[in-house]
Amino acid sequence: MDVMKRVPVREQEPQVRAKNFEEVCLGYNAEEAMAEASRCLNCKNAQCMKGCPVAIDIPAFIGQVKEGNFAEAYRIISQSSALPAVCGRVCPQESQCEGKCIRGIKGEPVSIGKLERFVADWARENGITPEPAKEKKNRKVAVIGSGPSGLTCAGDLAKMGYDVTIFEALHKAGGVLVYGIPEFRLPKETVVQTEVENVKKLGVKIETNVVVGKAVTIDDLQEEGFEAVFIGSGAGLPRFMGIPGENANGVFSANEDLTRNNLMKAFDENYDTPISAGKKVAVVGGGNVAMDAARTALRLGAEVHIIYRRSEEELPARVEEVHHAKEEGIIFDLLTNPTEILVDDNGWVKGIRCVRMELGEPDESGRRRPVEIKGSEFEIELDTVIMSLGTSPNPLISSTTDGLEINKHKCIVADEETGQTSKIGVFAGGDAVTGAATVILAMGAGKAAAKGIDEYLSGKKN
Amino acid sequence: MYKILKAEKLADNIFLMEIDAPRVAKACQPGQFIIAKIDENGERIPLTISDYDRESGMVQIVVQIIGASTQRMSELKTGDYLEDFVGPLGCPSDLVTDDIEDVKKKKILFVAGGLGTAPVYPQVKWLHEHGIDADVIVGAKTKNLVILEKEMEAVAGNLYITTDDGSYGRGGMVTDTIKYLVNELGKEYDHCVAIGPMIMMKFVSLLTKELGIHTIVSVNPIMVDGTGMCGACRVQVGDEVKFACVDGPEFDGHLVDFDQAMKRQQMYKTEEGRAMLRLTEGATHKNGGCGCGGDK
Numbered sequence: 001m002d003v004m005k006r007v008p009v010r011e012q013e014p015q016v017r018a019k020n021f022e023e024v025c026l027g028y029n030a031e032e033a034m035a036e037a038s039r040c041l042n043c044k045n046a047q048c049m050k051g052c053p054v055a056i057d058i059p060a061f062i063g064q065v066k067e068g069n070f071a072e073a074y075r076i077i078s079q080s081s082a083l084p085a086v087c088g089r090v091c092p093q094e095s096q097c098e099g100k101c102i103r104g105i106k107g108e109p110v111s112i113g114k115l116e117r118f119v120a121d122w123a124r125e126n127g128i129t130p131e132p133a134k135e136k137k138n139r140k141v142a143v144i145g146s147g148p149s150g151l152t153c154a155g156d157l158a159k160m161g162y163d164v165t166i167f168e169a170l171h172k173a174g175g176v177l178v179y180g181i182p183e184f185r186l187p188k189e190t191v192v193q194t195e196v197e198n199v200k201k202l203g204v205k206i207e208t209n210v211v212v213g214k215a216v217t218i219d220d221l222q223e224e225g226f227e228a229v230f231i232g233s234g235a236g237l238p239r240f241m242g243i244p245g246e247n248a249n250g251v252f253s254a255n256e257d258l259t260r261n262n263l264m265k266a267f268d269e270n271y272d273t274p275i276s277a278g279k280k281v282a283v284v285g286g287g288n289v290a291m292d293a294a295r296t297a298l299r300l301g302a303e304v305h306i307i308y309r310r311s312e313e314e315l316p317a318r319v320e321e322v323h324h325a326k327e328e329g330i331i332f333d334l335l336t337n338p339t340e341i342l343v344d345d346n347g348w349v350k351g352i353r354c355v356r357m358e359l360g361e362p363d364e365s366g367r368r369r370p371v372e373i374k375g376s377e378f379e380i381e382l383d384t385v386i387m388s389l390g391t392s393p394n395p396l397i398s399s400t401t402d403g404l405e406i407n408k409h410k411c412i413v414a415d416e417e418t419g420q421t422s423k424i425g426v427f428a429g430g431d432a433v434t435g436a437a438t439v440i441l442a443m444g445a446g447k448a449a450a451k452g453i454d455e456y457l458s459g460k461k462n
Numbered sequence: 463m464y465k466i467l468k469a470e471k472l473a474d475n476i477f478l479m480e481i482d483a484p485r486v487a488k489a490c491q492p493g494q495f496i497i498a499k500i501d502e503n504g505e506r507i508p509l510t511i512s513d514y515d516r517e518s519g520m521v522q523i524v525v526q527i528i529g530a531s532t533q534r535m536s537e538l539k540t541g542d543y544l545e546d547f548v549g550p551l552g553c554p555s556d557l558v559t560d561d562i563e564d565v566k567k568k569k570i571l572f573v574a575g576g577l578g579t580a581p582v583y584p585q586v587k588w589l590h591e592h593g594i595d596a597d598v599i600v601g602a603k604t605k606n607l608v609i610l611e612k613e614m615e616a617v618a619g620n621l622y623i624t625t626d627d628g629s630y631g632r633g634g635m636v637t638d639t640i641k642y643l644v645n646e647l648g649k650e651y652d653h654c655v656a657i658g659p660m661i662m663m664k665f666v667s668l669l670t671k672e673l674g675i676h677t678i679v680s681v682n683p684i685m686v687d688g689t690g691m692c693g694a695c696r697v698q699v700g701d702e703v704k705f706a707c708v709d710g711p712e713f714d715g716h717l718v719d720f721d722q723a724m725k726r727q728q729m730y731k732t733e734e735g736r737a738m739l740r741l742t743e744g745a746t747h748k749n750g751g752c753g754c755g756g757d758k
Contacts, residue, residue, distance in 0.1 A: 169689050171499055171506070171546040179691075205471035212687055215485045236691040240703070246699055247722055249729045256692035264686070272505040272531045273686075274730040347725030379632065392692050396708065 004107025007036040014327040033118040037066035047100035055442030056080040074123040082155035088117025137161040142226035148173020149430030150232035152446030158202035167210040179263040213396035235431035239389040245341030252350035254293040254388035278384030285388030291321040309337040419449025464547040475527040484519030492584040493555030499546035505531040510581035524580035530727040570596040575658020595619030605630035667715035677715035
């Protein structure tokens with residue numbers, strides 16, 4: 001074996017997976033995992049850990065995998081992460097742990113993500129679950145939202161012995177893990193439900209169908225006896241472009257399409273929720289959500305184009321997602337920007353008018369600003385347009401909570417170290433604070449807030 | 463799980479349910495709605511609240527059968543359960559949140575069409591309880607489709623019933639009755655609330671604009687989550703695109719683009735119909751085998 005190269009991971013063939021919703025990546029088996037683990041140099045001053053937002057002891061768990069001690073590896077990961085089976089699948093490892101791996105200087109970095117996934121899957125298949133706290137503190141904490149930040153915050157607090165209740169607006173726990181990320185990247189029943197169940201096994205109660213800001217306010221929760229509240233409500237409001245024709249039938253937000261398909265399982269004949277699949281679909285945007293929406297539409301039988309105004313280099317999506325999308329046959333129309341959606345007499349989309357772009361000087365984000373090429377307008381005939389332009393935080397909570405400071409982007413202002421907001425006893429983290437970001441950053445914020453809440457409540461007399 | 467305390471058929475394809483949902487009952491206000499889901503496979507269905515009791519924790523809804531999920535829901539009986547019931551969603555009616563003294567000065571007309579009688583009722587009841595009597599027009603296609611008549615009679619200032627076919631009450635459209643009240647009886651109104659099918663709200667709004675009566679309508683577009691997340695419910699209101707679930711469901715009737723809203727309501731017509739067929743006939747309509755091609 002060439003130590004410079006990773007042990008390859010098995011995947012479903014592109015032509016096969018383009019027609020089903022089964023998971024694309026099949027993961028390592030025990031033998032492959034141990035071989036890959038043996039590539040780890042076990043650095044004393046491990047750079048990979050510095051790249052991990054929840055600071056998993058990566059060399060220690062990989063060391064155990066190398067020896068075949070998978071249960072011990074799981075115990076080490078669980079000390080830092082509440083959702084390893086999720087993170088092993090959806091973290092942008094190439095820019096975090098693996099991006100800092102010393103092996104990566106001369107060869108390919110160790111497949112830390114795939115190893116984490118293997119350990120978590122092994123633990124699930126072998127019925128190993130995290131241990132609940134031995135001593136209960138009998139103090140109540142409310143967590144709003146059961147996405148990555150909420151589950152992490154709740155799990156950590158429960159391990160410290162707090163009496164935690166999660167309030168979830170939707171009918172199923174998991175937040176973006178359930179409604180946003182598709183089945184073929186993150187299986188719902190096996191992976192997400194198991195991680196949610198594991199958090200429940202730590203003693204966390206989950207109350208679904210409660211919209212905080214509508215059914216109850218944060219002040220109500222404080223009156224109900226919750227001594228601290230964590231807001232992890234995410235960034236849920238979809239953005240649109242504001243171009244003509246955007247309210248036509250056949251124009252959807254990526255959120256709507258993904259929610260219909262992932263949460264409501266519209267792809268499955270046995271579920272009542274409809275989805276308008278489309279025959280020729282344009283997805284506007286270049287992030288991970290755009291890739292998810294495009295690959296979902298492809299699996300529903302459509303020809304799919306990604307329309308993105310910058311070039312391939314600037315695509316914000318993970319390299320692996322772009323690679324998978326291309327393999328499956330998604331067509332990339334880069335340096336292209338929509339100017340109008342064309343609508344037929346019945347109010348349905350019949351096409352999209354676009355303009356070609358070129359890259360000019362860098363803007364504030366450091367990326368080269370796309371500039372329209374005059375006279376380059378052209379039209380594409382199609383029947384469906386999916387807007388995937390990012391999301392902004394939902395005002396349901398901030399608008400109903402007195403004394404909760406928000407910034408100009410409508411994000412809740414919270415201390416990075418502790419999650420403390422401008423309101424006493426109220427903490428926040430994840431996309432509600434940062435705007436749309438990644439699962440692992442939200443988990444990192446949930447973890448920091450759990451520590452912040454513990455410090456706050458320890459200082460406050462019972 | 464949410465217990466069905468009462469299930470009752472009101473008319474063909476229309477049924478009423480009382481649900482045990484204490485959190486919703488405690489917080490809801492006239493004008494708001496809920497989302498119900500019958501079971502794992504069901505659709506999330508936005509439904510207006512027709513009544514509630516904070517003490518007992520009861521929330522009453524009125525449902526029309528339009529797709530597979532509502533069909534299955536209509537078969538449930540007292541003592542059965544709904545898997546999910548979330549709310550209250552949307553904003554309360556302005557009449558409830560505005561300064562009561564200002565509201566008392568208004569001469570208010572409600573126009574309810576068909577199923578729209580259900581969301582009108584709690585508003586009229588709330589006003590009645592606060593010493594305000596409003597005139598109410600209830601319109602329906604035919605006599606059998608007039609719902610909540612007795613309940614409405616008890617709380618309305620004057621109740622005018624009209625049926626399209628003249629089988630009960632006055633004959634003709636609700637707009638005919640509005641003209642009758644204003645032109646022939648010489649009544650003056652400065653606030654109108656119209657709730658019913660989009661087409662009715664459109665024509666009521668056109669008429670009240672002519673008559674110079676400020677008009678509020680409650681739209682019922684397609685929704686998924688009901689919390690602002692999916693944007694399926696977007697409605698053009700004047701120059702702005704609004705999300706009915708968080709910005710509404712009530713908007714200025716003189717600003718809503720009803721033609722667009724009606725087109726948007728048709729979006730899943732075929733898919734909903736397909737789910738219905740699957741329920742009644744089995745999987746006979748898969749993959750557009752009949753050549754309907756999505757009804758576009």
